[in-house]
Amino acid sequence: MKGQMLRAVLRYLERQGKLKKCSAKVEPQFELGAVLSYYNNEQPVLFTNVAGSRIPVAGGLYGNRDLIYELMETTCEERILKLMNAIARPGKPVFAESAPVQEQVDTGNIDIKKMLPVPTSNEYDSGPFITAGMFVYRDIETGKIQTAVRRIQVNKGNSVNILVSPASPSLLEMIKRCKEMQKTIECAVILGYDPYLLLASQVSSDKYGLDTYEVDCALRGEPLELVKCKSVGLEVPAHAEIILEGTIKPGAESIEGPFAELMGYYSTKGMAPVMEVNVITSRKDAIYQHCFPCKEEHLAYGMIKEAEAYAALRSHIDVKDVNFTIGGGFRLHAAVSIHKRAAGDGKSAILTVLGNYKDVKHVIVVDDDVDIYDALELEGALASRFQASKDLVVIKGALGSALEPSYFENGSSDKMGFDATKPLGTTLKNYERAVIPGYGQSFDIHKYIQD
Ligand SMILES: Cc1cc2nc3c(=O)[nH]c(=O)nc-3n(C[C@H](O)[C@H](O)[C@H](O)COP(=O)(O)O)c2cc1C
Incomplete structure (x- = not known):
């Protein structure tokens, strides 16, 4: 893909015939989301006729794994190394004097609901x-730029709430300290990014302390083009579509929620920081970026966790791949394939994944002849290579993810690991898979059946 940010993505998708266009009038309330949900958020759709707005909406962009790779x-094979390299060797952005994202600058009388087609x-x-x-801010201690996708409730006028989960302790701490010091936080919200910036934003700032833009540069293999914001001391991608610039005043917070979250259940109401949007900059023909809130769009988060889990496993196990599965919202379930060399590899792999991620509830470890992206193959491994009395690991009452209701109800989460690897040793032959000799993967059905 040539170029940066959403515009380049849409150009590429259109050329490849992978962008669907919806020119029928859709209501931003429910109707637009119903179209994206129909495609499980895996199909990029450009809505050109959104009721009440002249701004088109692009959605369903980054919910398909293969499309993100493309x-x-x-x-799939190379992506883990690519992500690990970007974290290990960040690059440097460049700065532009002027930018497409600042073709239009709106200040004063900001009314977000009137200005943007927010679904x-x-x-x-x-x-x-x-x-x-x-959401973008500069860490007051390190001076580094931190970004993260965060749900943003649109209130009256220029007021929005930014949801900061406990998974971002340093931002929560910074907000607390700024309240004590009576210091205003300058911040911005980027709309219209590409998968490089999305992936970079999912690299935990607490774990690595890296500047998101520098990780992005390493991932995309070229400098990210940035431009200075108009009203706050931050830089944002020059080729994005829309930027909301604003501030969080000390102690400013209000009620946020409910909101149907990752696994399709509602989160409860709670207090969340209030950002006042003072300036909106955009392209003249800006496109609004949306994702229907469900698990598919959390793929980017899971992809970073896969790379981290792979790195943790690699120190002691011959790991082949890790999949944070779609059914588990890319957070709660992990499938790991390994080349088993010692009897304890399967159990150690379970402990490694569970030990590294409080959100993971269930892990399945399989041999490297099992396709961990195929739910049927995983079930097949469970059916044929697993004995509960010795291959099951159960841990009661650990930490869990607030994004699933059973944790919320119990205040803790049970964990379970399935070692569905074949035993090493003499019985190995029993596990040999049947094959039709000479008619493997390259088998061409069209030779026999025409339509
Ligand atoms: C679609 C999507 C929505 C998300 N929503 C939130 C959210 O509302 N609040 C939040 O704290 N994290 C949310 N996250 C996760 C953060 O973006 C992610 O944990 C990020 O790495 C946190 O950044 P930090 O480590 O710099 O704090 C979301 C991620 C995705 C992909």
């Missing part, structure tokens, strides 16, 4: 949410 010019997604959501917005 856009990032990588493969409302599910029945009991408290209102419209900017779901794909990438």
